[in-house]
């Protein structure tokens with residue numbers, strides 16, 4: 237039988253830790269209803285955004301999507317209407333154009349849930365990447381997100397008696413960890429984290445709740461196009477972690493939005509990365525706050541294991557492709 241003194245010594249600090257965490261964890265939990273509410277999704281004509289629009293419409297939301305002015309918007313609208321019977325409003329605008337985005341929000345009316353999902357990704361080593369490509373990713377992924385949020389925020393703040401609102405940003409695991417070949421993309425997605433953390437503090441008083449979604453590789457038209465041109469080394473590194481379906485990511489994302497989670501991982505690796513990079517981010521779940529504190533050490537060891545794995549690939553790959561000079565670790 238366990239020594240009662242020993243059990244007491246173990247249980248007391250644990251109880252004190254739980255009490256402390258329960259007292260300090262912020263913001264407090266809340267839920268975001270979706271049914272009969274206006275969900276506006278940028279980049280809703282394809283991939284993850286389209287799957288999310290379809291799912292939100294199936295759950296009874298009034299859905300609007302915004303994307304570049306191509307036929308794909310109409311195709312997306314018809315696809316959702318045929319499979320759910322629900323009409324979707326479409327807005328053609330480039331997120332890099334603030335005036336065009338503002339007009340879309342004026343026409344769309346009050347929004348309850350804004351999903352800033354548009355994104356472009358071109359995997360290439362920085363040395364081989366033109367600054368035009370770097371600027372393209374930063375402009376669409378980061379500046380485009382500022383344009384969308386700036387244009388939508390006044391209307392969202394003015395909503396009257398409509399319950400809690402949400403602003404969700406589509407980041408990426410490349411926004412949690414730098415990944416070979418994604419210097420520009422990672423920078424644009426890491427930028428979203430700073431935006432989201434600061435924005436949550438600014439809008440909490442308006443009952444608006446920010447979510448930051450971290451999908452890993454997902455089978456979408458954008459991903460298919462990208463895998464054809466990105467360096468083979470990225471394929472080798474990413475293949476280890478598998479590819480998710482857009483519908484799976486959409487389900488995780490919508491569940492995260494509904495529970496007002498600040499960090500929304502989409503699979504197990506994403507969950508490990510979320511704990512490893514929790515830093516000073518808000519935490520609405522008391523259980524997750526405890527998991528973060530209790531597993532911090534072991535998760536750091538796992539994170540170092542990831543780095544070991546990636547650097548081993550990089551050295552091997554360069555060894556095979558450039559000769560023995562770069563084999564020195």
Ligand SMILES: NC(=O)c1ccc[n+]([C@@H]2O[C@H](COP(=O)([O-])OP(=O)(O)OC[C@H]3O[C@@H](n4cnc5c(N)ncnc54)[C@H](OP(=O)(O)O)[C@@H]3O)[C@@H](O)[C@H]2O)c1
Nearest residue numbers: 279281282283284303304330331354355408453454456458
């Ligand atoms: N797929 C992945 O492996 C993966 C992994 C992690 C994170 N993500 C992120 O998830 C989000 C969606 O990616 P996805 O894979 O679904 O890509 P996708 O299939 O290429 O869809 C991207 C969407 O963004 C829209 N878009 C692109 N540039 C735009 C602009 N300048 N203005 C307005 N809309 C624009 C596209 O509109 P058009 O159709 O009109 O071009 C499309 O609707 C992105 O933020 C991406 O970074 C993707």
